[in-house]
Amino acid sequence: MAEQGVKDTPEQAQFRQQARAWLAENTPGEPPVRMPLTPLEIMTEDQLHYLQAWQKAAYDAGLIGCDYPVEVGGGGRANCQRIANEEMMAAGTPFLPNVIGLGMAAPTVFYHGQEELKRRLLPRLFSGEDIWCQGFSEPGAGSDLANVQTFAERKGDKWVINGHKVWTSLAHFAEWMILLLRTDKSVKHDGLSYFVVPIRPALGKGVTVRPLIKMTGETGFNEVIFEDLEVEDSYRLDELGKGWQVAMTTLLHERGAGDLVTPRSGGMQTRSAHITSARTLVALSRQTWRNGAPACEDPIIRDRMMQQVIREEGMAANQRRSRVTALQDHPMRLALQNKLLMSEIAQDTAAIAMEIEGAAASLYLADDAAPAGGQWPMSYMNSFGFTIAAGTSEVQRNILGERVLGMAKSK
Structure with missing residues (x-):
């Protein structure tokens, strides 16, 4: 159904019916292998191939890249991606594995790339045939993105890249990377340039990808080392020295604020969105006994769960509000609020679940005795990454305070 307070146009209503009908006939059943909670924990070729096949089918059906022009592989339908996302979520479809490509690379390439590059890269990105990763974070830069030191030196019409990126989700499967590089060491922000780089063909020939084992036992993160990797200048997005501005896109x-700038690409839903909401937390409390009674009968647990339900309802209301232009007083307010609060709500919800499960929260996914299939402990451990990704909660609060509320800069 359409979001409350957001009415479909006749064209959108027709598209919604088409999407719903196709999903009713084509949503796949249980996967043949165990699936991770999010795309960022894809570890095996079997997992990837199953999810890529689903993304390709959804793309061929017109459910991905809907808002982009036909000329670059999109559907040419204005404001229909939201509807496709809603219907995929309602149908409980598998998540789309190319989450970084769809959510970050596609709009950046579309907004800043040359026409030839858009036509070449975007169709295979939308279909999931080419997986993308993001080369921003570095071991020595911390939360200061403008301090990246991976350097590109110009040699004729090529660039030679040397440096070290870290926390690079999906790099172990990626064909392409969006890459923020330093091209001038004499200035900070204006010394950055932005490239799209084919990394899979260069593995062992200038690119090394090393997995980082997380506390969950998964290897979705990686570090990527560049040693004299040559790339064409045609892979640079926008002008030399404009990398910071491109990175802001x-x-x-x-x-989550990008919908105000460029089209949306596809559904970002994950299994954890279905499994680890406050309402499934309530279900867990009814099924789990503590001190001779269901956990839901503990007044403290009940109160904490209801607080989470209220917070999630507030988030849903904010999402609806973000679709109404007249309610937008600042382009960053709701998007940054949502990112900040969503990550912290997810962490707090999982923490309550861990308390409800007690000692059973130590059981891993593969243990048949693990409550709820072991999903809650995994969600709790992974939640710390989401409060860091795209800028830590502290960074988000600083941006909201300084740029949205007009408060004095922190020192």
Whole structure:
């Protein structure tokens, strides 16, 4: 159904019916292998191939890239991606594996790339045939993105890249990387340039990808080392020295504000969105006994759960509000609020679930005795990454305070 307070146009209503009908006939059943909670934890080729096949089918059906022009592989339908996302979520479809490509790379390439590059890269990105990753974070830069030191030196019509990126989700499967590089060491922000780089063909020939084992036991993160990797200047987005501005387009989309700038690409839903909401937390409390009674009968647990339900309802109301232009007083307010609160609500909800499960919260996914299939402990451990990704909660609060509320800069 359409979001409350957001009415479909006749064209959108027709598209919704078409999407719903196709999904009713084509949503796949249980996967043949165990699936991770989010795309960022895809570890095996079997997992990837199953999810890529689903993304390709959804793209061929017109459910991905809907808002983009036909000329670059999109559907040419204005404001229909939201509807496709809603219907995929309602149908309980698998998540789309190319989450970084769809959510960050596609709008950045579309907004800043040359026409030839858009036509070449975007169709295979939308279909999931080419997986993308993001090369922003570095071991020595911390939360200061403008301090990246991976350097590109110009040699004729090519650039030679040397440096080290880290926390690079999906790099172990990625064909392409969006890459923020330093091209001038004499200035900070104006010394950055932005490239799209084919990394899979360069593995062992200038690119090394090393997995980072998380506390969950998964390897979705990686570090990527560049050693004299040559790339064409045609892979640079926008002008030399404009990398910071291009990176802001990427970050706007990663933080959820990008819909105000460029089209949306596809559904970002994850299994954890279905499994670890406050309402499934209530179900867990009814099924789990503590001190001789269901956990839901504990007044403290009940109160904490209801607080989470209220917070989630507030988030849903904010999402509806973000679709009404007249209610937008600042382009960053709701998007950054949502990113900040959503990550913290998810962490708090999972923490309550861990308390409800007690000692059973130590059981891993593969243990048949793990409550709810072991999803809650995984969600709790992964939640710390989401409060860091796209800028830590502290960074989000600083941006909201300084740029939205007009408060004095922190020192």
